[in-house]
Amino acid sequence: MERGGSGVPGGRRKQRVSMADVATLAGVSSQTVSRVSNGHPGVIASTREQVLAAMRELGYRPNSAARALRYGQFNTIGVILFSLSSTGNSRTVEAIATHAAAEGYAITLIPIDVPTQDNVLGAFTRMGELAVDAVIVIMEMHLLDTGTVQLPPGVHVVVVDSDAGDRYSVVDTDQADGARKAVRHLLDLGHRTVWHVTGPEASYAGQRRTQAWRKVLEEAGRPVPPPLHGDWSAESGYAAGLALAAEPDCTAVFAANDQMALGLLRAFHERGRQVPRDISVVGFDDIPDAAFFVPPLTTVHQDFAEVGRRCVQGVLRQIRTHGGPQPGTDLVPTSLVIRNSTAAPSSSSA
């Protein structure tokens, strides 16, 4: 009977209670324990009670490794991401976790600290060995598009924020539409044109916001001012704001996210350019704090919860139909939230 031998360093065997132990105590077979454990019918009440009592007494907990081995699945979804620090990512992940939990799936986080090609590849490799049935990739950068990075075959994948829609299932906020709404709102207020603070160049979301901004202006026949380059941080927005405050004919700015908009607000405040009287500002994201900026920020609301929901839905569909990724892009609509950082240009503006 002796297993593991007493010579094993640490000797941490036998600590875990198995079905066999419960079965022995309850005086039944382990199969009966299994039936009770899984709520199968066909176990007489008295027997069930005995088994349950034995389970309680021994503190039995099913071994999910054995279960997973048996069933061939883990009931777990992996989430690969670069950072949880951005509002968008953390809220998307939260929604993913919540919806996955509702479906009986757990979430395994696979962080990539530095987004180099190598690290991404490494994460995918590791992920292949990870106990996950499917993967959701939340990826700012377009590393996925280079072709170098190859997702392990046979893994169900949904990607957030990428243009790899021709090869993978992609779920994303409708960045272009959101940006369009923001710019049109400013033009409709009577501004001659709209300046723009971009996100980092490598960001897909940022690129699409910038493209849409440019397109709306061109279509409206307005001049396209040179975009100022930011990196999502409030600090970069502040720097851009200092520059814009010096542009006398700048009356409206579209920042690619709310934090950079915050930086703009501070810069304009310091430079004595009143918002929205002298300059209008629109952000993107609608972070919870945006309503309490000074002044409250007009911004494009992103429905991160819905993005998360659709991601889970997407991978679960793949898992359940045993189908591969169905290429295509699923865009979640945005809405413009108008607060007090935008107004018609004061008087002389052209």
Added chain:
Amino acid sequence: MERGGSGVPGGRRKQRVSMADVATLAGVSSQTVSRVSNGHPGVIASTREQVLAAMRELGYRPNSAARALRYGQFNTIGVILFSLSSTGNSRTVEAIATHAAAEGYAITLIPIDVPTQDNVLGAFTRMGELAVDAVIVIMEMHLLDTGTVQLPPGVHVVVVDSDAGDRYSVVDTDQADGARKAVRHLLDLGHRTVWHVTGPEASYAGQRRTQAWRKVLEEAGRPVPPPLHGDWSAESGYAAGLALAAEPDCTAVFAANDQMALGLLRAFHERGRQVPRDISVVGFDDIPDAAFFVPPLTTVHQDFAEVGRRCVQGVLRQIRTHGGPQPGTDLVPTSLVIRNSTAAPSSSSA
């Protein structure tokens, strides 16, 4: 040979490549494949090459369920939390994920949407069945302290933000010390007393900040104004700010977090109370945006990354020594970041 039978709906067997498949193709035993897979010595180069080639050809990926079953561990840490939305939680989780990854552990997220006793219990129960070797509980509320909630035995646990230090390993920011620094800073500037906007009553972190605020005032022999109750949101801070703006002798406020401080700033701005000339404001957390509030916020910096690091360190120690939770509280120091929202009171203040 037929396994699973063709009548099985979906028939999703055989899709996965096992060691046996690789072994057959390479013309060796599965044990040799195992040795190659795990980098064991004692496999001649030519054999190793054959095996590797077979692995590549078949796209072999080790089955982690079988591995976990064999080894008796999952290399996974579970994280139970209520919300990822707060800056603190998401940054702590990120740090946990990063450090865990560095140690070869993955993170499984177990979200609890509504923090009722029942849900918490349910999460712990589910967690018992989950494929985790240890658990980190990030818990605002003191549900853990009621005794009703019982963590499954045999699971390694570290708790963040609780006073259950007598029963569990607790890692937390030194809330009291941070609050003390904030209040003393304001008193040192010459303010007669300091008002306070609290966090939600159920929050342990909030309670401790409030207690420390009161204690410093009492020890300094200053009057203790009635605290205003907030709920961490900028909105609640805004409401408190409107009330405080009406208190003529209020010259200094300590908000229990940065978002409420943001609400205060907006309220004071709207009411024409200039910060810091008329009123000084100190926050808590040092969220990245705090430096770009108008004015830039003086606040207490929390080192979330360090909290996450110590959590991982704590559970890994438990796992590796096969020891239970070592009761005790591990406090991470804070630092006061002085920006422009605090100043000496203008002239007449007492």
Added chain:
DNA sequence: ATCGAGCATGTTTACGTAAACATGAGGGCC
């Protein structure tokens, strides 16, 4: 040349679970 040491590789077994099949007892139907 002989024997054993050492090494590459194969065989057996166990990890915990649950489907599939087997068994046996009791009850209804003719």
Added chain:
DNA sequence: GGCCCTCATGTTTACGTAAACATGCTCGAT
């Protein structure tokens, strides 16, 4: 009243991996 069917429960087996043990071959020392 005998037969079969149903139902509760037991037995066998497989899931994929890797430790432990077994085998057989080569090479060096005597």
